[in-house]
Amino acid sequence: MxxxxxxxxxxxxxxxxxxxxxxxxxxxxxxxxxxxxxxxxxxxxxxxxxxxxxxxxxxxxxxxxxxxxxxxxxxxxxxxxxxxxxxxxxxxxxxxxxxxxxxxxxxxxxxxxxFAAFAATEAGAGTDLAGVQTRIDEDGDHLVVTGRKLWITFGRTAEVFLVLGRTAGRPSAVLVEGDRAGVHRKPVEGQLGMRAAEIAHVDFDTVRVPRDHLVGPPGIGLTHVVGTALDHGRYTVAWGCVGMAEACLDTAADHAVHRLQRGVALAEHQLVRAELARAAVQAGAARELCARAGRLRGQGDPSAVTETVVAKYAAAGAATAVAGAAVQTLGAAGIAPDSLAGRFFRDAKVMELIEGSQFVSELHIGDRLLRRHGYRPAPAERTRTVIQEGPR
The missing domain is CATH 1.10.540.10 (Acyl-CoA dehydrogenase/oxidase, N-terminal domain)
Incomplete structure (x- = not known):
């Protein structure tokens, strides 16, 4: 790497x-x-x-x-x-x-x-988090949190949750310790990927927390507090996908050099070399897009948010493609128990869903591109804000 x-x-x-x-x-x-x-x-x-x-x-x-x-x-x-x-x-x-x-x-x-967890997704609010129904009600010096959150990464063991909900109809974000009365966790097992991430569905049953656990005033919980968290998460997921792609590429290339069939290395076959070449380009391009997003973030450039979406979109796609190429090159070894390529093949598909799915990212990227050329969608054609989907 x-x-x-x-x-x-x-x-x-x-x-x-x-x-x-x-x-x-x-x-x-x-x-x-x-x-x-x-x-x-x-x-x-x-x-x-x-x-x-x-x-x-x-x-x-x-x-x-x-x-x-x-x-x-x-x-x-x-x-x-x-x-x-x-x-x-x-x-x-x-x-x-x-x-x-x-x-x-x-x-x-x-x-x-x-250890923290981020609790936003609900049964009726995945891609569109504006639809969350969790209540964060005011009660004197306390807040009362009531709702059910789904697909929470490390939800089984987290010691504090950042929870998205609504206070008097306005989006709000609040910190909830995991050991408070009314916090109930239901482990999720056997999902496609990220199986060690201890994902859980979490119920908040009239959980009382001090008022000073509210992060930001009501009204900015989604656009500002959660928006910042998701943007940050999107960036780290993008780089994680780069690591997955590069690891799969190294594994496949090493196998191609050392795996012999009738005394001939797989690397001698043009189709294998072409497959690895495509994978190398995809992994390298993803790294460069992530590096560009990082530079813009470091400079405080306003375009950094969109460029982070671009980087995550490209890196998740690269991880999926390169992991698939690695499994194909390894053959039976790629689908064997404990295969790194096989594990990342499953994980990579999850990466194409979380922190804004590939479809959502395409809408965001395309919209920003067209707006630079004067495009303004008609009200009936505007898509709702979509910034999150699945476990994180």
Whole structure:
């Protein structure tokens, strides 16, 4: 895997990834990420890459965060998912939380004292989160959270949830600790991919939290708080997909060189070389688009949001295509139990759904392109805002 040298203060994700690489298949089989692994991630300093040092983070920029997610993504999508949800909640608090909230929660997230989850999706609100029905009712000095959230990554074990709901009809976001009365979790097992991500459906049954757990005022919970979290998550997923694609490419190329049929290496066949060539171009293009998005994010460029959508769209597509090519090249070895290519083949399809599906991304990208040329859709043709779908 090609990656830039980490600056001082940013942990070496490549070293950590190498140390746990041999364990990822077992996590996938068991459908869980062991607690000792989560703690090891925290000790390695990988949970606060994008947070300022004053909050216990590494102070890394978008480029450093991206490379970390690529390294971890090339080993285990669920492990990268742990970094993603932690970064999503932290990014929302860093941007929209009060000074007191940042001082209280961000160091805990950076140290791994609390592991976070992002609770937005509902039965009637997946692609269109404006349709959430979870209530966040005001009750004196407290808020009361009532609703059911679906497909929550690390929902089984999270110690704090960032929950999207409605307060007096206005979109709101609130922090809910996982051990509060009324929080009930239903594990999801056997899903297509990200099987070690401990996904759960979570019921919030009149859960009472202090009023100071509200992140931002009512009305900006979706467009600002959750929007920031999703944009951040989309970026980390994109880089994770780059890692998946590069890992699959390396696996397939190594197999093609060393697998002999009648004394002839697979690499001698033109069709195999062509398949690997296409995969190499797709993986390389995805990396460059992610790097461009990272540069724009670091510069605070307004186009960074759309370019992040572009990067995630390309990287998820590349991960799916390259994983498929790897399975095809490996043949029976690609579909064998514990095959990295087979595991990433399943995971990659999930990546094409989360943080805005490929269809949703195409609408967003196409709309922004046409608007630069003066296009304004008629009211009846405008699609509803669609920014999230599936587990994250």
């Amino acid at each position: 090609t990656h830039a040298a980490d600056p001082a203060g940013v942990p070496d994700a490549a070293e950590f990834a190498l140390a746990v690489r041999g364990e990822a298949a077992a996590w996938d089989r068991s459908g869980t990420l062991p607690e000792q692994v989560r703690k090891a991630v925290a000790r390695a300093g990988l949970l606060g890459i994008g947070l300022p040092e004053r909050y216990g983070g590494s102070g890394g920029g978008p480029a450093e965060l991206g490379e970390v997610c690529a390294e971890i993504g090339g080993v285990c999508s669920a492990l990268r998912g742990l970094l993603t949800v932690q970064e999503m909640v932290a990014a929302a608090l860093l941007r929209w939380g009060t000074a007191a909230q940042r001082a209280q929660w961000l160091p805990q997230l950076a140290r791994g004292d609390r």
